[in-house]
Amino acid sequence: MRKKGSLGGAVDWIACGVAGLLLAASTSCAVPAGSGMATSPTGPAGAATAPPTAASNAAAAKAATAPAQTTAPAHRQPAFAGKALDVLSTLPVKGRAPKTGYSRDQFGQAWADVDRNGCDTRNDVLRRDVTAEALKPGTRGCVVLSGVLKDPYTGKLIAFLRGASTSSAVQIDHVVALSDAWQKGAQRLSPARRLAFANDPLNLLAVDGPANLRKSDGDAATWLPPNKAYRCDYVARQISVKASYALWVTAAEHDAMARILGDCPAAVVPASQQPAAPAPAPAAPPAPKAPATLPARPAPAPAAVHYANCTAVRAAGAAPIRQGQPGFSSKFDGDGDGVGCE
Known part of the structure; x- marks a missing residue:
């Protein structure tokens, strides 16, 4: 006699599946109603596949809901978030390393186009930080000819005018100076990381030229912006940069930062500020194709060019x-x- 209930249905279903495999039957076995078992799909050859287990269902659900993993660009660390005081507490406190071996060249080509948008970093930052900018024709929306800067260091409005005797009125400052970084951990960074550091928008601001010259390579213990309303933001940005590139602070620098943030304990570290992309260049017409019957000739090597002045x-x-x-x-x-x- 066949047993009643779901157990009997399961036994019949298993027996039918085994018989089907042995006899290569062309008919499929139906799951008895009320057995509580799901119908198994069949493969291309008609063989029944195993029903999903609880473990496989859980794994599939986890894979479906897990966020896609992305790889951060090699030139940038993951962004830090949170209160500046909290991030400051994570920075190592050490003395300055010797400045031996430092030069600007240790941080790669000045104002390199690291984001490959067709424009150098200096003009990227100018386009981001100045308003009412005028762009130079023929530069694909890259070169800034003029604009107005609300200087964060002094609070003044500065008219920027590109030229040999006027461009220096607005300078691009490394918020954490390259020399300061070199003495506080950047010697251990790879050349690619140092190039990224020197061109990271998070570490760059368009500022008043004379104020930038007075700052030189000072840290928060030796120089702060004259505009006191900006000091919290300035210190928070330095902390974010140093955390992003695994640099340390001196004891005096740490104390100066903590003192400034004592007036603004809720200040948060800034997110990375990407530069504005230059205006896209108009599409060039397609180059004419050479006749199919003529072999392509190699282009002659360019001759060396030299201009005296x-x-x-x-x-x-x-x-x-x-x-x-x-x-x-x-x-x-x-x-x-x-x-x-x-």
């Missing part, structure tokens, strides 16, 4: 000449912005 550059029709172009020399670039003979 900007007069020669202009006579050759190469002005303005940008850093990286044939014939460029730093002697043509009086304001250090990567563009010469303007």
